Amino acid sequence: MEKLVVVGNGMAGIGCLEQILRHAPKFEVTVFGDETHVNYNRILLSSVLAGERDPGDIVLNGLEWYRKHDIALRLGVRIADIDRETKTVVGDDGSITRFDKLLLATGSAPFIPPIRGVEKEGVLTFRNLEDTRAMLERSRPGLKAAVIGGGLLGLEAARGLQVRGCDVTVVHLLDALMNVQLDRTGGDYLKIKMERLGVKVLLNRATSAILGNGRVEGVEFADGETIDAEMVVIAAGIRPNVELGRKAGLEINRGIVVNDYMETSDPDVFAVGECVEHRGVVYGLVAPLLEQAKILAATITGNRGPVYAGSRPAAKLKIMGVDMFSAGDLREREGTEVIRYEDPSLGVYKKLIVSGGRLAGVILVGDAAGSNRYMEWLRAETDLTKQRRSLLFPEPAADSGLDIARMPDSETVCGCLGVSKGAIISAIHEKGVNSLAQLKQCTRASTGCGSCTPLCQSLLKAVAPEFEEEKKKVLCDCLPFSQDNLREMIQTQRLRSVQEVLDIYGNGHGCEICKPALSYLVDVVWCGGHEEDRSARFINDRVHANIQKDGTFSVVPRIRGGVTSPGELHRIADVAEKYNVPMVKITGSQRIDLLGVRKEDLPRVWADLGMPSGQAYAKGVRMVKTCVGTEFCRFGTQDSTSAGIELERRLENLYTPHKVKMAAVGCPRNCAEATVKDIGLIGQEGSWQVVVGGAAGKSVRKADLLITVETTRQAIEASELFFQYYRENANYLERTYDFVERLGIEKVRKETVYAVEDVRNGLLDRLHKSKALSRDAWLEREELVNPTQFVQIQPMEFAV
């Protein structure tokens, strides 16, 4: 078998290898990677930085993939030399490996402009997982960070750091951001977007020096102006890694020169990706790499024939809330027409450059809808004469399936991984793909930035025979509406009681599903100002205790933060004895459960305890579990106990779509398990991480990072924002882990902690209004809802 050596374990090298493996396996393959990781999706590093994904989430080919295909993987080994005479490569570990065919996929390296002091501690680049880790380790709320370079990577790095709480300034050499992909106006629109997100932007600044004594303290510009910075990220572009090729005597220009068959000047040596120059062009984006990979795979496996004719540049910014898309040739010259649309209030800018009745280039800022359509027009060089009236805004399709039907098979659906509509359709027909998960596995579509997911789903819906779209769930047969609809009805029709909703929209009766759900919905819509109807509540919420298998109840008093006192413990013990409580149990939530209490004893038990309800029976605020934090623990970095008690105090007595369990921990050792709670506060030196959507019950799910903040007050406010957002938007009986999973943490962040001030204040106002109307449920002992709420009815006469 012929030996194939691949130098470079990145997206180009491995993407190409995947293509080669599609032809008959004819090579014994060895892959060298100088990073110590398996192949990952470099495009998504910015989302790792922003905390939207874990490093593990962006792995493209795990070790098992290499094993499955019998590929020898040599990680952490840099190839130092190629000997084309003996057909061997020499590693920096001294190893010598023979090849019949050699594939160079050495990628590129960050370009470091000539700036004094770039060697200082705290100056980083943003290229690989190590760089990302270094940025994560250093970033903390309030840290002053400067990003040099206002291109795609620079802006993504800036936003990632800003999400981590850093005070970020982007420094750009020219007068407009992303000047390669945008025009001046587009750059201005983008600048406004970035500034609205809280990232500062300085244009026309040539950085001349990094200031500081060993460590970064600031940045100096050519005109002498300086800014403070404790971290500097250089994102000033990339340079192809050509040294290895140069030493081997291959033809090198800006990149390693390849012909249309992807061969270098040596027919047994091939090159692909960012290190390559083809017809004078070097590409730094993913889609071209994959187009090259297909051609290369054909050539190297003896199927020489298909040619690579170059790719059209296309770029998409992956920053939540900032849509930016650019493709094609943006130069305006004689004979080109420019079609433009601007809406400064919405921040939308669209520009098409049309030449000879065909699309030449496109810029979209603020609204990237239609980017697929434009890409296809570019690729197919579509004659636009008949569509002149709908170039910027497509005519609304009569039925949404039509758009998909109109798409030609060759149109790219997933730009990140280069998957066409035709490829998806053949996967559905030939491989029996029926779900998005299967589609991802089979074609890799939508595993990149994920923006094509809706399109993939529409295709599945249209073509896959057994695809079941997630139906809009109706609550139950008595009330055939979704909960979103019901909220709206309750609000607009001003319905304040369950029975009103059932009478107007339902069958008048209701059932055990819709009645508790409606009870919750009227409560949350009217912030506790609804008309309470106990008959619509589950027994637990009629008597504020949890029914057990024998019809008795359990009683869990509130012990905020799990901190109790000798006095409370005495009273609990006395109650247990006085009412013959069969079991007293320490719960998993740092509380004490009295099990087997008779319904008629409940009001007296509560009075004797003299403690508030712990809501252990309710879809409501359960507890905030805490560790001892800085108060006693020698590792504590935050006063988690006080923070937890305060959080519990602020949210207790409120009801939620499903139970809400929380925790606050004083250090990342996480003793109170905050990472698997609905809301968790994780203390670290000088800051708190607020995490949401964790679970450790029927489902186990690690909570997502909502935000990192400096102060306890901010951490509690972020928790409150999420809490109220969950109350207002989740379906009844939907836990936070399903809710966060359904919406995606990006959307949750955008609509809570990163929402505009009005929206945040609205959430907090409604929360505080609800809180003001709430009270300890156990106080009902002094004011019964009805005289027989807790007692068995005694017959007026006995049987005779």
Add this chain to the structure above:
Amino acid sequence: MSWIRITQSDNVPLREGRAIRVAGREIALFNLGDRFLAVENRCPHRGGPLSDGIVSGPSVVCPLHAWKVCLESGKVARPEQSSCVKTYPVRLEDGVVMVRLPQASLHFDNSTDSALP
């Protein structure tokens, strides 16, 4: 057969049930608005207290495992199977709910249930 005066009708809130211990039996009495219905207060499934269930039309849903019992016929409506609970005739007289218990069992119950208050 004997009609027994149980309680003032307003002691059973609208669309709720209440448990009553009478003559050695536990009865669940429900207020459906237009009428009162009474059944044996014991779910045929695991003995759950039906009086604590949510009323759904003429049925009640047991609070333990959501078995649905028809209050008119006593039949289990969900899950589908043949078991049922006893039903008792109910009537209202001067605002007082009256339930009729079988005579024979009354005597029996009386004789064995002398500990009743």
